[in-house]
Amino acid sequence: MSAHVNTLLDRMAEALHQQPALQRGEPALVGIHTGGVWVAQRLQQRLGLETPLGQLDISFYRDDFSRIGVHPEVKPSSIPFTVEDRPIILVDDVLFTGRTIRAAMNEIFDYGRPASITLAVLVERAGRELPIQAQVVGEHLELAPKQRVKLRGPDPLRLEIMQLEGNR
Numbered sequence: 001m002s003a004h005v006n007t008l009l010d011r012m013a014e015a016l017h018q019q020p021a022l023q024r025g026e027p028a029l030v031g032i033h034t035g036g037v038w039v040a041q042r043l044q045q046r047l048g049l050e051t052p053l054g055q056l057d058i059s060f061y062r063d064d065f066s067r068i069g070v071h072p073e074v075k076p077s078s079i080p081f082t083v084e085d086r087p088i089i090l091v092d093d094v095l096f097t098g099r100t101i102r103a104a105m106n107e108i109f110d111y112g113r114p115a116s117i118t119l120a121v122l123v124e125r126a127g128r129e130l131p132i133q134a135q136v137v138g139e140h141l142e143l144a145p146k147q148r149v150k151l152r153g154p155d156p157l158r159l160e161i162m163q164l165e166g167n168r
Helices: 003-017 035-047 098-109
Strands: 028-032 054-056 085-096 118-124 136-141 148-154 158-163
Touching: 003 118, 003 136, 003 158, 028 035, 028 098, 035 054, 035 085, 035 118, 035 148, 054 085, 054 098, 085 098, 085 148, 098 118, 118 148
Parallel strands: 028 054, 028 085, 085 118, 118 136
Antiparallel strands: 148 158
């Protein structure tokens, strides 16, 4: 299924070339740990962007922090460029409820006020809890309520659909 992910990445890169964010200013990619960083690295190569890649760990920005607790491997965020007035392309692997994206945008604004934020996701699925919409989507998946999609990697990248058990 890694060839499938490469096809999705090619589709996303082509769609990003059409986005206004790439037409003005000096856009920068920011990936959300962990899968979003993997996707952003591949997109950065395909787009030929020279600005260093930004990486976010949104663990402390989540609104469900008290429910899920601290993730045992919290990684530091790194934004090695000026965010102020820069077009940002925020990248994640899966868009589901929208809560991860909301947390990532909160963290980005702690670094400054971007000119714009374009959301690019490898996979989008139903189940939004917040009014968040991606401008660039590799694939839309229809999954059953107890199914989840997970990006595995980093090399090769592959999508895995999992069946949840119990009341999760």
